[in-house]
Amino acid sequence: MALDGIVTRAIADELQACVGARIHKIHQPSPHDLVLQIRGGRNPGRLLLSANPTYPRVHWTEQTFVNPMEAPMFCMLMRKHCEGAVIEAVRQVGNERIIHLDVRQRDELGDTFQKRIIIELMGRHSNIILLDATTETIHDGIHHVTPSISSYRVIMPGTSYIAPPEQGKHDPFAVNGEREFTAALHGAGSLLLNPPMPDEDSIHFGTAPKPVPAESLTPDKLIVAAFSGMSPLLAKEIAYRAAAANPNEKLPNGLDEIQRTGEMLWPFFRDMMTPFRSGSYEPQIVALAGGNGKSAFSVTPLTHLKGETAAFETVSACLEAFYGDKAQRDTVKQRVSDLIRFLQNERGKNEKKLEKLEESLREAQDADKFRILGELLTASLHQIQRGDTTVELANYYEEEMPLITIPLDPQLTPSQNAQRLFKKYAKFRNSQVFVTEQMGLAEQEIQYLASLLQQLDSASLADIEEIRDELAEQGYMRQREKRGAKKKKSKQPALLCYTSSEGLPIFVGKNNTQNDFLTNKVAGPNDTWLHTKDIPGSHVVIRGANFNDRTLEEAAMLAAQFSQARSSSMVPVDYTLIRHVKKPSGAKPGFVIYDHQKTLFITPDEQRLKDLPSQIKA
Secondary structure (H helix, E strand, O other): OOOOHHHHHHHHHHHHHHOOOEEEEEEEEEOOEEEEEEEOOOOOEEEEEEOOOOOOEEEEEOOOOOOOOOOOHHHHHHHHHHOOOEEEEEEEOOOOOEEEEEEEEEOOOOOEEEEEEEEEOOHHHOEEEEEEOOOOEEEEEOOOEOOOOOOOOOEOOOOEOOOOOOOOOEOOOOOOOHHHHHHHHHHHHHHHHOOOOOOHHHHHOOOOOOOOOHHHOOHHHHHHHHEOOOOHHHHHHHHHHHHHHOOOOOOOOOOOOHHHHHHHHHHHHHHHHHHHHOOOOOOEEEEEOOOOOOEEEEOOOOOOOOEEEEEOOOHHHHHHHHHHHHHHHHHHHHHHHHHHHHHHHHHHHHHHHHHHHHHHHHHHOOHHHHHHHHHHHHHOHHHOOOOOOEEEEEOOOOOOOOEEEEEOOOOOOHHHHHHHHHHHHHHHHHHHHHHHHHHHHHHHHHHHHHHHHHHHHOOOHHHHHHHHHHHHHOOOOOOOOOOOOOOOOOOOOOEEEEEOOOOOEEEEOOOHHHHHHHHHHHOOOOOEEEEEOOOOEOOEEEOOOOOOHHHHHHHHHHHHHOEOOOOOOOEEEEEEEHHHEEOOOOOOOOOOEEOOOEEEEEOOOHHHHHHOOEEEEO
């Protein structure tokens, strides 16, 4: 569910803690996101401003971000005007999804400048805009909007800022009684039934409002149409509470009984707005029942949704839990799309190569047929004349000695025809060894590429670069030339480390570079090594020898979770001591052989793994 005006109000209230604080550093880890490091004030930390078209949001964050080696132009502009600036005010515009951050900065001469950072959280139209607070002239936006995109408002350097068009809805916090509430519902319903005459632009772009049928005017739709900042989720919650309080009376649709509709809805609308008006919120996420993975969040209890509810102390914690993984996975997918296509193409080539090699092997397995034909010809040379195209001979290799027809090359002598068959026999016999060897190499390539695709499925932004470097080192692709100052390559990769319920460290390698380093360098001979059986996945190591079944179970869950079988149940996981794990000479990165293993079957419990403390250890 998208952010609505009520959630935006809660965010703005929470961000009042940074008034008087200073913007210490600014980073732009992705084309849509800014991270402001805030110092001072009541709540120093990192503030995420995101104009992601799918996941727009603003909140305090604990996530780590990988910043580009060369800062984007918008980031450089923000640093010039806002680094070191003091945040003077944070406010929401009306009840809309727009937040203004007013900041004050002094230049080298001591002159004061007032700037304004505008964050518009409007789906695919989301934006972060920096402007001069006095003249409202735009310095720049994280997303440009040219006249060809919008004739109403242009977001380009040097243009005047124009706010998004108002929707003409009522402020839900300004409604003081049932009569005013009912009138707002009636007015909104009338506009839906009889929309105003469209202008030329809306007709041209196909955005002209169309009349809706009267029976579609349900109470929740009337609330959404009447009041700014009210999402369908909150409107359905109000209607549900009203219906639950009047089980013997159905909420009427349409405008015919609008007085009764207003009378039934008003107490619950008022009761919901009262805590919001005083800045009291109850952030929570509801994981919807049914196992489809969908969830919803709000800042008030969602009693109309059935599912598991998780409550949060702050709106930021709620938004980070809801959006964090989704946004990060989308960003990773965008970064790895070229790698995924490349690996899939390489795997496809090797699968076709394997099919052709299998066909060649089947042909080579018939090599004895040519030897027998050659020996039959040699034994019967006196019966064959040069120029014959075929000869019919008894096959004395079979008990009944059936007649067999052997094709001949008329331009060759009988002896040369026999030698030709012996050469075919030798060629096919010798090719069996070569073809079998090539099939083994092709199968290894397919397994290696499958393991890389699995690693990309759970990779972070930092992991991607290690996989890309590995492919370059293995000769699959050219190394990217990076502009600007080259960072010194770390001698050892950072590893993801979980702490088991017993307090033991469990390390996970998320790509082949990390797998090799973990298994061959970090782990001791008596540490326990785990890996999914015959399934591409991560190397997992329990550091320490004294642990019980609970730690082993958690480590096995991690091995299954970071594997191709992460969505399966009863995943087979092998475990053995590190001293029984060996890397063959010349093997592909991440490839090992092992013995003395035992196998257990485990079903990953995602919530249990989330509850384990984890950190990245360099």
